[in-house]
Amino acid sequence: MAKNLLIVESPAKAKTIEGYLGKDFIVKSSFGHIRDLKKGDNAIETENNFKQHYEIPADKKALVSELKKLAKEAEMVWLASDEDREGEAISWHLFESLDLKEAKTKRIVFHEITKPAILKAIETPRKINYDLVYAQQARRVLDRLVGFELSPVLWRKVKPSLSAGRVQSVAVRLIVDREREVNKFDSEAAYRIVAIFANDKNQTFKAELSQRYEKQADAEKFLNDCINANFKVNSLEVKPLKRNPAAPFTTSTLQQEASRKLGYSVSRTMQVAQKLYETGKITYMRTDSVNLSDTALDAAATEIKSAYGNQYHFLRKFKTKSAGAQEAHEAIRPTDFSVHSISDMDASEKRLYELIWKRAIASQMSEAQIEKTIAKIGVSTRKEELTASGEVLKFDGFLKVYLESDDEESDAHLDDSKTDNAILPPLTTGQAVNLNEMNATERFSRPPSRYTEASLVKKLEELGIGRPSTYAPTISTVQNRGYVVKEDREGKQRNYKTILLKAGKITSNTLSEVTGTEKSKLFPTDIGAVVNDFLVEHFKDIVDFNFTANVEKEFDEIANGLKEWTDMLHTFYKPFHIDVDNTMKNAERANGERFLGEHPDNGKKITVRIGKFGPFVQIGEAVAEGEEGEKPIYASLRNGLMIESITLEQALELFKLPKMVGEFEGSEVKANIGRFGPYVLHDKKFISIPKDIDPLDITLEKAIELITEKRQKDIDKLIKTFTENPEATIENGRWGPFIRFGKLNIKIPKDKEVESITYDDVLALAAEADKLPKKGVKKFTKKK
């Protein structure tokens, strides 16, 4: 029997460490947290100093009892979860759940999985740091309180099943805000002037005028002045430039680069990285640290020197910049730097591994040395100068291996292709050059870019919101809740003017380009925008971009023993809970309603809002029960149109699509094309139109045939459901008695005596409800 039981968080880590420690140690994994707050609303006693009630989830029970048994048999238990807030809490939960005794428990920590680091940790054990545990409890309790008090407000005021939380709600807010910036952006046009010159040996180069002209006339004037002008090199400047490699990957930078260079979604990146980690190819992939262990620095140095030469190596230590980093692990790096590529895994794993290898290796390589040449070209008839620039790589350094990709910049800037850094031909100061051609092209300022998954992660990390383990899940959550969609959207055609000076002649032309095409970008939905506005209105503090940063400061104070965790929570919770109560009581329901205007033909009011089934347009006003008048007509929003930006014209377009086929049994028969193909709609029932029939050609006869066919099928299905579900109970609800029949709830009509209802009556009532049971069925009484 092993004398020592050592527990870490990850099984892959356990395996590695077991190899370092020999037979006196048995090394096990807790698989992350082993306990969590109880499910439901009663896990925290807010009136009793936030007393928490924890439980071991079902899927962890077997693991915990196994660990408990091993702990009992061992002479010493070593708690080796990560050295951060969550890791300390895991150790404490283990201590509690495994019934450990203080005398035979030691807490150890290490930041890297190397043999010396582990051995050193074992020589310097400590006790559980309860201040750190309290800080984690404060974090956990606050998140639960925020999430489980805000979400029900949304259920009541917006829609059931929605959610809000400290992290996800800010993520949605970023996307909603960005969308609005894009939509209100006014693009400005200006003329950019680029010329192609040639030197005496007829070698050509490009030069650009540093200023742009807003007016076409000014651009034309400049070109005109150049017709008979002489050009010469006014000045030549040569300056050295240096470029440094980026730090090795953290979770967030890995997600960004894998997105830019390989086109992976953040969840794909994490899945692939997990595989690489499990097979021992890379270090841990959920980290916020850019630090490399000394053994890793040595190994990288050796590899660089042997593969590229001594002059390519440069020892670098990077400092973590991001807010709230806890640095329990190393940066993401290959476990063995001599492995440049892997061949025993599939292509996506191979590509990600190579990216990680290059980035880590490059981080330990020399800077690149560049010689930049800038030539100013003078125009005899004007005082402005054109600038030509070229770069020559003097020493490639880390560029031999890797160059980080640029993000599309999110700030508004002028839309142009970057001045290309080609090599300039030989030039001397004062030398005359010939103009081959000159072009003035209308260019437009660009709105800020919409977020991609990866650029959203970057932003969240900058704000200190979320953790490496939650970036990918958060992005899934906001999409699963329907707040955000990831989509491609087509751009719009735009015309621009260009004026060309060539061979002494000026010609102008109007060209066309597509602008604003988006690929895999995050867009808010209507529900996302409405929920966001609701939260911003009623819970400004919680969705403030600095909320997390502020509470993190307090968690740090708790961790350092400067603050009582319950005091912190009291201060937060009291006003928050009052806001929740007030909002529950007083806030209006939020449906994003907007008045678009009046119908151009009949003056009826046109409005848009979110309904039970999503955003829709309504033409005309609802008619009260029993009153005469034309009923309103409705159409759902499609094609990425949003309530807050749809125009009257776009709204009217939506009504052209469904085709009226005729009338059958007093109900309209319509044909339309839905997301899954063409269908006929009759009396609230949908019948797919077979592929060989064009929905525009469908006749009333054909539609009736389809309807009858479908009806028989539905009846068969209904009967089957009812015979399989022969239980019915009568229950007393808040508004009187009702029948529960399978998943149906049926109101008992007033003319029926509750006592005298028979099973046949139940069947009849259910059939009258005339609808197949569905989850969440609500309106069986409506028909009456």
Next chain:
DNA sequence: CAGTGAGCGAGCTTCCGCTTGACTT
């Protein structure tokens, strides 16, 4: 799924942060 467009029932939904797992096609 699609179109629809407030009427009451019961009981459900929900947070963030650690970590991997697998009834079978």
